Amino acid sequence: MGGDENGAQDAAALARSIEHGRWLFAQSCTFMLGVAGLGQLPDTSLPEIAFAGRSNVGKSSLINALTARNTLARTSNTPGRTRELNFFRLGGKDTALRLVDLPGYGYARISRDTVERWTQLLRAYLAGRPNLKRVCVLIDSRHGVKETDHEIMTMLDETAVSYQVVLTKFDKLSASEQAAIHDTVVGQIRRHVAAHPEVIVTSSEDGTGIAELRAKIAAFAPRSV
Helix, strand or coil: CHHHHHHHHHHHHHHHHHHHHHHHHCCCEEEEEEECCHHHCCCCCCCEEEEEEECCCCHHHHHHHHHCCCCCCCCCCCCCCCCCEEEEEECCCCCCEEEEECCCECCCCCCHHHHHHHHHHHHHHHHCCCCEEEEEEEEECCCCCCHHHHHHHHHHHHCCCCEEEEEECHHHCCHHHHHHHHHHHHHHHHHCCCECCCCEECCCCCCCCHHHHHHHHHCCCCCCC
16 A cells, blocks of 8 residues: 555656646746857856757757747757857746756867867856756767767766756657667766766657656756745
8 A cells, every 4th residue: 555655646746847847848938148258157046957969969959849949949950050058048037047058069070179169168167157957968869878978978077067868869769779778878877977867768859758858957946935
């Protein structure tokens, strides 16, 4: 009987968190600014959730899917288009947080000087942002974890920033491929000390995992009293 009660409580808690996420992401969400240098960063009054990933991993598409706004974050078939830290404000006066779209990494045609400048900006942001609550590290399900992904995760380990791996484009795989890549990635992130052990699977096209990721993010938003 106790197990049934605990299961019912867990299910109810999950339902509440899903609903809270749905409610939060139904609030207003607006682009604030693009930041190319630390001096341009907004104040630290709101919690921030950042999105990192290789170029063309689907960051803009995922942000658009989370907020149910098709044009909030610009999408492009040209890798490396996001060249700034783009800040979005989500929620009302007492329940707001910021979403931060970080520049894509791992695109070979970008100049070395540009990559170095982005890397310095990213490391400085990660190391010195006390209101940064979590980074979602996006991995393309079709390609798995690449060396550049391990590099960004190592940077997050070193700066002691909590992060969660999010598999994108999960709908592009067969059921057997989905199970295999999920298990592989779970095993790979065990060596990264700042990684959340749960891997979230998502698809911006069919909605897989969107409600669950909203709930995870909404848990960091202030709740009105």
